[in-house]
Amino acid sequence: MEEKYIQQFKKGAYEMILLSLIAQKETYGYEILTEIQKQGGEIFAFAKEGTIYPILYRLTKAGLIQYRLVPAKANGGEKKYYSLTGEGKDMLEKMKNFWENYKDCVDGFMKGDA
Amino acid sequence: MNRETYIRKVKKQLDCSVKEKEEIVRDLQEIFDSGKEHGKSESQIIKQLGKPQAYAQALGCGRQTMPLSGKRKVAVVFLAVGGLFCLYALGESLRFRMPKNAIGGGDAMTMIVLQNSSPVNSSEIFGGLAVICMVALVFLLRKKKK
Numbered sequence: 001m002e003e004k005y006i007q008q009f010k011k012g013a014y015e016m017i018l019l020s021l022i023a024q025k026e027t028y029g030y031e032i033l034t035e036i037q038k039q040g041g042e043i044f045a046f047a048k049e050g051t052i053y054p055i056l057y058r059l060t061k062a063g064l065i066q067y068r069l070v071p072a073k074a075n076g077g078e079k080k081y082y083s084l085t086g087e088g089k090d091m092l093e094k095m096k097n098f099w100e101n102y103k104d105c106v107d108g109f110m111k112g113d114a
Numbered sequence: 115m116n117r118e119t120y121i122r123k124v125k126k127q128l129d130c131s132v133k134e135k136e137e138i139v140r141d142l143q144e145i146f147d148s149g150k151e152h153g154k155s156e157s158q159i160i161k162q163l164g165k166p167q168a169y170a171q172a173l174g175c176g177r178q179t180m181p182l183s184g185k186r187k188v189a190v191v192f193l194a195v196g197g198l199f200c201l202y203a204l205g206e207s208l209r210f211r212m213p214k215n216a217i218g219g220g221d222a223m224t225m226i227v228l229q230n231s232s233p234v235n236s237s238e239i240f241g242g243l244a245v246i247c248m249v250a251l252v253f254l255l256r257k258k259k260k
Contacts, residue, residue: 029141030148049145050164054172057141061174077147078140 010043014055016095017044019084022065023092028079029053056082064088117146117156120166127170129177138173190254197247204240 017040021032029052036047059065065088067080084092115123121142128135142163149159163169170176 028148029144030152048164049149049159049162050169050172053141053145053163054169054174057138057173072144072147077144079144079148080141 014051015059016092016099018052018055018059019064019088019092019095022082023084023089026081026083028070028081029056030079032056032082056080059088064091115157115160117160120156120160120163123166124169127167127177128173128175130175134175138175186254190251193247193251193254197244197251200240200244200247204237204244207235207237207240 017036018032021027021035027035033047033049033052036044036052040047056065060067060082063085065082066085067082069078070081071077072079121139124142125135125139128138130138145163146156146159149162150156154162164172167176
């Protein structure tokens with residue numbers, strides 16, 4: 001399948017996937033990236049920094065996730081450790097419900113009996 | 115391109131507050147530090163981040179238009195100066211335009227000799243050039259479609 005169609009599919013899911021990972025435990029950018037690559041099978045095996053980090057930034061600006069800065073022992077820099085805000089928890093629930101309906105609807109079309 | 119150059123290029127593409135720019139730069143430092151911790155080279159990380167303009171756009175803070183390239187900047191300056199000069203010259207030529215009935219109204223021969231006998235009026239030339247300069251300027255400075 002052409003890359004542009006794959007990207008369109010993935011675009012819709014990333015926010016929900018990131019919120020879901022952050023809901024499981026407080027985590028930081030590189031760990032999130034690695035988890036997506038590990039758990040995402042062949043679909044997300046090559047998830048990139050240029051995709052994931054901007055979404056984390058946008059989710060923060062939207063008030064769905066928050067962070068605390070933790071000094072990084074290895075190199076003297078800092079890491080942002082993310083967690084969901086109250087709004088983020090609500091949004092994740094709404095997204096999950098929508099996803100279930102969306103899945104059923106699209107499956108219906110694919111089977112030709114919507 | 116190295117880490118600092120990449121970060122500088124992204125910063126140039128950002129259209130947001132100073133505080134937000136600082137946060138984005140901090141985030142990029144963290145991305146490079148984390149990548150380095152896990153054995154990635156700067157060029158590998160840069161490849162994973164994508165082009166600076168695309169990264170800035172993905173954040174939601176990208177500039178609407180590209181900054182003017184060097185050549186374009188020079189062209190804009192020339193056209194602006196040229197256009198202003200033409201407008202000035204147009205104004206001057208209109209000020210010194212001879213009245214319609216200046217010739218032929220006298221009772222006797224005069225010693226006035228017309229020096230400019232070109233078929234085209236200088237006002238029209240300067241006016242036309244000024245219009246061309248302004249149109250070209252608008253064309254060069256137009257916002258590119260996203």
